[in-house]
Amino acid sequence: MMFSTPVAVKFSEIDLAGVVFNSHYLTWCEDAKMAFLAEVGFGPYWFAEHERLALVRHAEIDWVASLKPLDLAQIRVSVDRIGASSFTLRHEIWRSGEDPVLAATCVITYVWFDRVRGEKASLDEAFRAALEAAR
Template sequence: MYISTIKIPVRYAETDQMGVVYHANYLVWMEIGRTALIEELGFKYADLEKDGILAPVLDIQVSYKKPCKYGETVQVKTWIEDYNGLKTVYGYEIWKESGDLAVTATSSHVCVKKDSFRPVSIRKTHPDWHAAYEKAKRRQ
């Protein structure tokens, strides 16, 4: 299984009055991690969109363990938890500088045609992308 790791400094604008990261900002960091993973595998999500394909979120599961705070730098680890040619489940861990696990999460996405939102198989439309995901995904 391939794991992408990216460091993100916690910005003041991402926190509440107590200096704790507002819960929705973890979703933004997950998107940053997902984008980094896709690019490290040799692709760009923007290219998929140019081909008329989108990958909307079907489901997100997040478990908050420890708060991240202003001034820290966090590590976002992202991997392909499951993939079947149509639906992709990404896994995430967000780690604090202290080495404490702050968040675990998954997000599920399905590829659809931009004009109709009908599901589309990446296995058929983008075989190189499919092969890279098959190679990188978590082995059961």
């Protein structure tokens, strides 16, 4: 399954060299992650009702090409790895248009966190199954 969600590039997200500030890449990826998880049946209300969080454990950002203000881009999300208490999503940010261009990749590992116990936990089996099905 390849999930994709749009993003419109804003003037405030770009430096003078035409490179997106890293913090904005991560914000875009957080929004894309939440949309992806909602698509596979685990939206934000599920997390609240089950006292779970998917916290960033590690993030890598690789810049490939510049984006300009007012560009439209697509963030493609795919499951890269599923562990015992963590999962990794690959986010590819593509400039939209007739000839799409890969602008950046962000590979982010999330740890499954139990809010009641205040510690990491094993992935819920239904969540694991949803990730496997989306893989």
